[in-house]
């Protein structure tokens with residue numbers, strides 16, 4: 001990210017800590033809403049090999065609608081990463097917001113029909129993510145395709161959708177070099193069928209409408225990951241009370257059909273098109289609330305042993 005780009009952003013705030021420089025509340029979309037903002041953190045200790053370094057872009061969860069889970073939910077994991085003694089391969093971190101679907105029944109912050117930031121449906125969440133990535137493309141790192149997408153829950157859905165979209169056709173934005181999905185939703189129809197609590201159907205119809213065909217095409221991404229050459233890390237807790245293991249197992253199978261190979265380690269050298277499933281043990285939101293598992297996944301997915309080397 002060039003400093004000039006950031007300085008021209010109307011809303012951005014700048015501050016520093018002993019470990020990093022931060023630009024927060026950066027507007028990524030012309031005429032955007034208060035949820036079309038992102039936060040950037042550039043560690044003062046930069047990777048030893050800048051040519052191989054990547055940017056990490058985080059996409060939060062919250063069922064496409066929860067106003068209390070936003071880009072700031074990345075901060076606990078970010079603080080843990082910045083305190084690490086061991087060196088990283090990460091040039092910078094981005095956590096982004098995107099417009100949400102309606103949530104008029106939220107107990108403390110119900111959405112109003114007049115709020116442009118909380119009344120969208122698929123594919124607008126994805127479109128916002130793509131606009132954010134395009135904004136970030138003004139950074140040399142991201143134009144060169146050296147970034148990794150990491151998403152939690154419906155953020156993992158968005159990370160997968162964005163990767164599928166960006167690898168399907170040639171465009172100004174390169175797809176990510178690697179992808180990490182945590183507690184992800186990859187089969188919306190199965191999610192609604194498995195979980196009979198009415199909240200599931202409620203948030204899915206708010207985000208994707210009533211037509212179940214849209215749920216299938218939007219989340220299953222059949223055939224849409226074929227062209228992408230990166231590696232995928234999928235992390236799922238066996239004690240997640242909201243999203244079941246079958247979500248991750250089903251996308252693993254679909255990736256294998258699209259040319260991916262299952263692997264059990266990240267340290268065997270990277271040939272691309274590998275998928276690694278890691279089982280953890282915590283509640284759904286503890287992944288980012290405690291930050292430990294999120295930080296761990298980010299260390300792995302950005303490691304030079306896991307991502308394809310930059311071409312010279």
Ligand SMILES: N[C@@H](CC(=O)c1ccccc1NC=O)C(=O)O
Pocket residue numbers: 061062063064065066152153154155203242243
């Ligand atoms: N806190 C959310 C619920 C939520 O985030 C969620 C619930 C079930 C399955 C997945 C979820 N989040 C995925 O992004 C809500 O209030 O709607």
